[in-house]
Amino acid sequence: MTATSAPPAPETAAGRPLPRLPWNRHLIAIAVLAVLLVPLPLILPPAQASVAVRVLIFALMSIGWNMMSGFGGMFSFGHAAYFGIGAYASAWLLVEHRVSPWIGILAGMVVAAAFAALIGFLALRYKLRGAYFALATFAFAEMLRLWATNSDFVNRAVGYHVPLRPEASWWWLQFEPSSPNYFWVALALTVVALVVSVLYLRSRAGQFTKAARDDEDAAAAVGIPVMRYKLLTMALSAAITAVAGAFYVQYFLFIDPDLAFGSSVSIQAILPAVIGGVATVWGPVIGAVVMGPLNDVTATMLRNPPAGLEFLQGRSGLDVIVYGTLLIIIVLVLPKGIYGTIRQRWFRR
Numbered sequence: 389m390t391a392t393s394a395p396p397a398p399e400t401a402a403g404r405p406l407p408r409l410p411w412n413r414h415l416i417a418i419a420v421l422a423v424l425l426v427p428l429p430l431i432l433p434p435a436q437a438s439v440a441v442r443v444l445i446f447a448l449m450s451i452g453w454n455m456m457s458g459f460g461g462m463f464s465f466g467h468a469a470y471f472g473i474g475a476y477a478s479a480w481l482l483v484e485h486r487v488s489p490w491i492g493i494l495a496g497m498v499v500a501a502a503f504a505a506l507i508g509f510l511a512l513r514y515k516l517r518g519a520y521f522a523l524a525t526f527a528f529a530e531m532l533r534l535w536a537t538n539s540d541f542v543n544r545a546v547g548y549h550v551p552l553r554p555e556a557s558w559w560w561l562q563f564e565p566s567s568p569n570y571f572w573v574a575l576a577l578t579v580v581a582l583v584v585s586v587l588y589l590r591s592r593a594g595q596f597t598k599a600a601r602d603d604e605d606a607a608a609a610v611g612i613p614v615m616r617y618k619l620l621t622m623a624l625s626a627a628i629t630a631v632a633g634a635f636y637v638q639y640f641l642f643i644d645p646d647l648a649f650g651s652s653v654s655i656q657a658i659l660p661a662v663i664g665g666v667a668t669v670w671g672p673v674i675g676a677v678v679m680g681p682l683n684d685v686t687a688t689m690l691r692n693p694p695a696g697l698e699f700l701q702g703r704s705g706l707d708v709i710v711y712g713t714l715l716i717i718i719v720l721v722l723p724k725g726i727y728g729t730i731r732q733r734w735f736r737r
Contacts (some may be wrong), residue, residue: 408684410442411590414669415583422579429568437571443680444574445632447651450672451581452629457658458667459589460621461509461601463518466525467629467657469507469532472648474630475637477537479548482560489561493634497627503706504626508619526654533649547644550637559636570639571663577635578673580630586669588624597621629657663718665725674727678718686711 407536429437449471457463475497477499478492487495511524556563563569588594599605600614608614637643647653722729 408561411586414586418579418582418586418669422575424703425571429501431573432684434566437566437568439680439684441570441574442674443637444571444578445639446656446660446680447673447676448574448578448581448635449629449657450664450676451578451585452627452632453657453663454590454627454672454731455585455628456504456622456625456668458659458661459594459601460597460618460625462618462622463522464625465522465651465654465658466524466527466529466648467625468651468653469525469529470626471633471636471653471657472503472532472536472645473500473503473626474527475547475635475648476542476633477630478634479637479643480542483548489634489638490559490647493631496634500626500630501623504596504622508622508684509615512615512618520557523576526651529649529651529654533645536645536649545645547642548637552641574635575632581631582669582673582710584624584628589669593617593620604670611689650684659715661725663715663725665728665731668725668727668731671725671727677728679715682714683711684713 407554415444428440432440449467453467454463454469456467474493474496477496481487481492481495482489506527507525511521514729516524536542542548550562553560553562556569560571561573589598596607596612596617597620599612604614634650658677660679661672662675663671663678664673665671718726724732
């Protein structure tokens, strides 16, 4: 292996490497998908369009997590830290200083990337790996949650309510609740995140990152500055996740420490990639498409159960149990995720 070589492709049961989809085909697929999805909010009812926006937020969060934990090999259980930084940076600048959310998104990306680089430097400096690294990321997210809860600087546990404007405005990123503009903005952000991911992974930095993931000692032995590229990957991952947080605030018009930094946020970033396929370009998107509607379908069915299942109506928490059970079944049946398993079986043929 040389300093510029890519890590080996995943192997099949027969020991032969699986073919890789050329990067330019990923870019073409992203462009085609974006064009096909543009008219979607004009077709869907308002309630379903809202679900579609949430799916894109989940996808954006998971793309960020997958960059660091899937392709970078650094499992994070604290991506709520970067989501919350993006959310609070945008909300604080808008509410306290009347700064446009677009500038707030950029500010959140910069702050989140810097914070991720700091966490990464401390963790890698003291050689935290595996479960210890994951626990360190979780601890920093909890630290931010406690700080936000008790800090007057960000309005303590009350959080921020985004003030409503009398008219729709692109500059202030605020429209009518049923406006398709929210979907189009979320779609554009997700497409940009996917393109950035593909371009980064095909670059020298991306190849070095994956080489360090596969064998850190071998990568260092051939001259790859492992820490530098790991920190770069963490910063990029955090910046993408911060965009999801900033957009979340503008769509739901509210944020507080639990919504921003709670452990459930980190889980929402992890699950789409796990369901769709970790360390794949399309896994986070496919996982988000499955998770978003599935959550609403289970909740709706148990609120209004079909004939013969009326006894389930009103059972508190049952929808969460059913939803979790379905996710567990998906993981057990498709251990490499939906996209990962389909790709592996297709190439085996």
